[in-house]
Amino acid sequence: MRVNESFTSRYGLLVAALGMAVGTGNIWRFPRIVAQNGGGAFLIPWLIFLFLWAIPLLMVETAMGRHTRFGTVGAFGKLIGKRFTWMGCFVGWCTMAITFYYSVVTGWCIKYLWAALGGKLLGVDGSAYWESFQATTWEPIFFHLCAMGVGGFIVYRGVVAGIERASKLLIPTLFVILVIAAARALTLPGAVDGLNYLFNPNWADLLNYRIWLEALTQSAWSTGAGWGLLLTYSVYTRSKDDIVMNSLTIGLGNNAASLLAAMAIIPTVFAVLPAMQASEVLRDSGPASTGLTFIWLPRLFEQIPYGAFFLVLFFLALVVAAFSSLIAQIELGTRIFMDAGLPRHRAVAFVASGAFLLGIPSAVNLSFFSNQDAVWGIGLMVSGFLFAVAVRRFGAARFREELIEPANNDLPIGKWFDFIIKFVIPVEFAVMLGWWLWQASTSGESWWNPFAVFTLGTCLFQWTVMLLVFWIFNDRIAARTLGEEQ
Amino acid sequence: MESGTIVMMVIMLGILWGGFTVLLVHSLRVERRRKESAGSNVAPAVPGGSSGHDAGGTDV
Numbered sequence: 079m080r081v082n083e084s085f086t087s088r089y090g091l092l093v094a095a096l097g098m099a100v101g102t103g104n105i106w107r108f109p110r111i112v113a114q115n116g117g118g119a120f121l122i123p124w125l126i127f128l129f130l131w132a133i134p135l136l137m138v139e140t141a142m143g144r145h146t147r148f149g150t151v152g153a154f155g156k157l158i159g160k161r162f163t164w165m166g167c168f169v170g171w172c173t174m175a176i177t178f179y180y181s182v183v184t185g186w187c188i189k190y191l192w193a194a195l196g197g198k199l200l201g202v203d204g205s206a207y208w209e210s211f212q213a214t215t216w217e218p219i220f221f222h223l224c225a226m227g228v229g230g231f232i233v234y235r236g237v238v239a240g241i242e243r244a245s246k247l248l249i250p251t252l253f254v255i256l257v258i259a260a261a262r263a264l265t266l267p268g269a270v271d272g273l274n275y276l277f278n279p280n281w282a283d284l285l286n287y288r289i290w291l292e293a294l295t296q297s298a299w300s301t302g303a304g305w306g307l308l309l310t311y312s313v314y315t316r317s318k319d320d321i322v323m324n325s326l327t328i329g330l331g332n333n334a335a336s337l338l339a340a341m342a343i344i345p346t347v348f349a350v351l352p353a354m355q356a357s358e359v360l361r362d363s364g365p366a367s368t369g370l371t372f373i374w375l376p377r378l379f380e381q382i383p384y385g386a387f388f389l390v391l392f393f394l395a396l397v398v399a400a401f402s403s404l405i406a407q408i409e410l411g412t413r414i415f416m417d418a419g420l421p422r423h424r425a426v427a428f429v430a431s432g433a434f435l436l437g438i439p440s441a442v443n444l445s446f447f448s449n450q451d452a453v454w455g456i457g458l459m460v461s462g463f464l465f466a467v468a469v470r471r472f473g474a475a476r477f478r479e480e481l482i483e484p485a486n487n488d489l490p491i492g493k494w495f496d497f498i499i500k501f502v503i504p505v506e507f508a509v510m511l512g513w514w515l516w517q518a519s520t521s522g523e524s525w526w527n528p529f530a531v532f533t534l535g536t537c538l539f540q541w542t543v544m545l546l547v548f549w550i551f552n553d554r555i556a557a558r559t560l561g562e563e564q
Numbered sequence: 565m566e567s568g569t570i571v572m573m574v575i576m577l578g579i580l581w582g583g584f585t586v587l588l589v590h591s592l593r594v595e596r597r598r599k600e601s602a603g604s605n606v607a608p609a610v611p612g613g614s615s616g617h618d619a620g621g622t623d624v
Contacts, residue, residue, distance in 0.1 A: 088595040092588065118572050125579065270565050277572040320594075323587055330584040337580055488594055 081147050083237040084314045090238075091315055092327060094245040097402030098307045099332035100252065102183055103300040105396055106371045108336040109343040111296050113360030115289045118279030123293035128301070128329050131294060131462065131506055134498045135303035136325040137491070138465050141481040143312030144321070149413035150306035152559040154464075158471045160556035165468060167548035167555060169306045169461045170414050175454040176305075177407040177433050179440035179447050181229070184400040185221030186211075190372060191393035199389060200380045204373035218441040223434060229404040230430030233412055234423060237314045241405055248402045255395040256335060259342035262388055263349070271353055272345030275360075291510055299455060301332045302406075304462025310410045323488040342392075343375070350378045371396070408433070417559045449531045453540045456514065460541065463507040466499050474499045 085091040112120050146156040150173075154166030189211060193199050199207065211217055232240045263269055283289055298304055308328070348356045359374050379389040411429035416422060440447040469477045474496035482491055518534030519525050528539035548555070 088591055092591065118568065121572065121576055125576070273573070274566050274569045276569075277576070278566050278568040279572060320591070323591060327584060327587040327591060330580055330587065334580040334584045337576060488590065 081313055084316055085242055085311075086238055088319065088324070090242040090246065091311065091319065092324060092331075093249045094241055094406070095308055095311055095324070095328045096331050096335075097245040097249050098311060098406035099300070099302045099328055099403075100249070100335045100399055101300075101302075101403030102180075102187070102396060102400050103296075104332065104336040105256075105339040105343075105399055106183075108296065108300060109340040110360065110370050111292055112276060112340055113344065113357065115292045116280055116283035116286070117275050118277045119281065119283035120289055120293060121277070122279065122284065123290045124296060125333070127294045127297040127506075128333055130498060130502055132297045132301035132303040132332075133325050133329040134495060134503065135462055135465055136301065136308055136328055137321055137482060137495070138469055138477075138499065139303070139306065139309040140312045140315070140321045140325055141477065141485075142465075142468070143309035144315055144317065144319070144485075145481045147313050148559070149310050149313065149410065149417050151414050151555060152417045153306075153309055154468055155556045155560050158468050160560060161552060162468070162471070163556040163559065164545065164548035164552045165464045166306075167552075168457075168545060169304075169464055170410065171544055171548070172454050172457040172461045173305045173307065173407060174411050174429075174433065175450060175457070177404070177411065178437040179450050180400070180404060180407060181225045181433060181437050182218060182222045182441045182447065184225035184229070184397070184404050185218060185223075185441070186372065187393060187396040187400050188224055189217065189221045190376075191390070191397050194376075194386075194390045194393045197386060199376040200386055202376075204377050207376075208372050212444065215442050219438060222437055222441045225400070225404060226408075226430050226434045226437070229401060229408050230426050232401075232405045233408045233430075234426045236422065237409075241311075241409060244405060245402060248398045252395055252398045252402070253335065253338075255391050255398070256338040256342060259388060259391055259395065260338050262382075262384075263342045263345040266345060266349035266382060268349040269345035272348035272356070273341070275348060275357065276340055276344045287513065291513055294506060294510055295455075295459070298458050298462055300336060301329055302403075303329075304458055304465055305410075306461065307403075307406045307410055310413045311406065313413060318484075318486045320487050321482050321485045322491050326489070339395075343370075346378055346382065347374075350381045414559075419558070445531050449536060452532050453537045456537055457541060459507060459510060463504065466503040466507070469499045470504075 085094065112124075142153045142157055146153040148156055149166075150170040151163060151166040154169070155163035158165075190199065193207075232244045234240065235243075263272070302308060308325075344360065347359055350356075351359060359378075360370060375392065376389060379385040379392065382388065408426070408429055411433070412422065412425045415425035415428055420428065440450055475493070477499075478491060478493075478495050482495070515534065522533075524530055524535075525533050526535040527533050528535045530536055
């Protein structure tokens with residue numbers, strides 16, 4: 079299917095790409111991960127991995143999408159040969175598997191926004207409210223359907239009238255909300271304790287390797303690097319659009335949004351609760367990591383002046399962030415099926431209905447949700463590594479000279495790019511995977527169990543099944559997607 | 565507020581927010597300059613369809 083759309087301006091591309099990157103990971107995950115990993119000390123490796131993992135991979139994705147004009151499946155096949163199409167399939171599947179339950183999370187956000195608007199979150203037990211919401215079964219499915227329906231409709235409208243227009247509304251709105259929420263939090267009495275907790279580093283924590291690994295995971299998860307989402311959006315960019323500065327802007331903007339969200343949430347927690355209890359609350363994951371966002375924050379907001387208003391604002395920010403990322407994920411799936419010959423409306427219908435159905439198990443069972451979150455969340459590391467492998471196979475220097483340098487880059491790119499792609503990213507991947515394998519295999523007797531929720535066995539089993547399927551059908555998928563292209 | 569907090573705040577906010585703002589403003593300025601220099605050669609955007617910009621000239 080010929081690509082006949084493109085973003086109308088650089089600003090349009092940037093807000094869409096920022097929307098892709100800024101999601102619930104920034105508002106829901108980041109403050110919790112910072113709190114669990116030493117506050118200020120965590121920020122240092124988090125910033126380092128932004129430059130040594132996320133931004134180089136964002137550049138690779140941009141260049142691959144722009145050069146090949148294919149979604150993830152076709153991009154790998156066209157860049158390094160049809161027999162490597164399975165790599166793009168794995169990247170695409172990994173992101174789509176996340177989409178199945180990400181839509182469920184978006185549904186939770188819609189439900190809580192609706193409840194906050196009706197004042198139903200104030201004066202109630204957060205845990206009991208959450209459990210009663212989950213116990214209905216039909217409600218999580220209904221809100222999951224709403225999320226997928228609205229997201230599918232935006233993508234159905236197309237790149238310009240749907241994605242770009244929605245992003246131009248959503249992203250500035252999100253940043254304004256975050257600024258207002260942070261300003262409110264920082265003016266609360268006791269907020270300084272929260273700032274000290276967030277920013278003041280304990281240098282000894284940097285010797286803890288777990289902090290470095292969590293920082294890398296957060297960087298990969300939050301920026302969208304290695305997901306194939308920016309690759310998909312880059313299919314719709316002009317052939318000479320900047321690559322280097324755009325990738326930097328997206329990476330910095332994403333992390334800036336994360337920091338702002340943490341500056342809104344952590345000082346609020348410290349302003350309301352005694353310091354000891356505040357750090358406990360910030361570390362409380364709760365069921366499916368919902369503790370801080372869906373259980374504690376409603377309780378905390380009701381104790382600050384105009385709390386009801388700021389609670390609405392907070393869940394509005396979550397909904398906006400979730401949708402801006404969800405539409406990028408739906409577009410990724412849609413582009414893959416469009417590459418295989420389907421018109422947009424049929425591809426969207428197929429992807430949205432399929433994602434809705436495959437998301438239902440996560441909507442009704444939090445153990446299944448947690449399993450998928452672990453398997454495909456960690457799978458993103460594999461996806462990022464596959465991008466580095468593809469560039470290495472193509473030739474890192476050749477990739478830079480032929481795919482990145484010819485663009486109208488406002489910043490030059492040097493040979494450092496070759497070094498990072500060829501050595502740094504593979505080493506990061508190997509160390510992290512090795513650590514995780516060692517941790518997982520020594521943490522319990524049933525680490526090999528493929529049907530447990532959090533085991534090494536379940537990750538390896540599900541990855542292997544999907545890799546085998548894609549490897550077996552590689553030639554058929556390549557023929558369908560690429561045709562006579564090479 | 566502790567001194568370590570102030571130093572880290574300045575560094576993190578400076579790099580992330582300072583960097584993001586500078587790059588975004590620069591990008592928009594460059595875009596405007598290019599549009600002005602291109603003049604009437606740039607076709608207006610058509611919602612839902614081709615924007616008038618090339619999508620790489622591919623036959624994908």
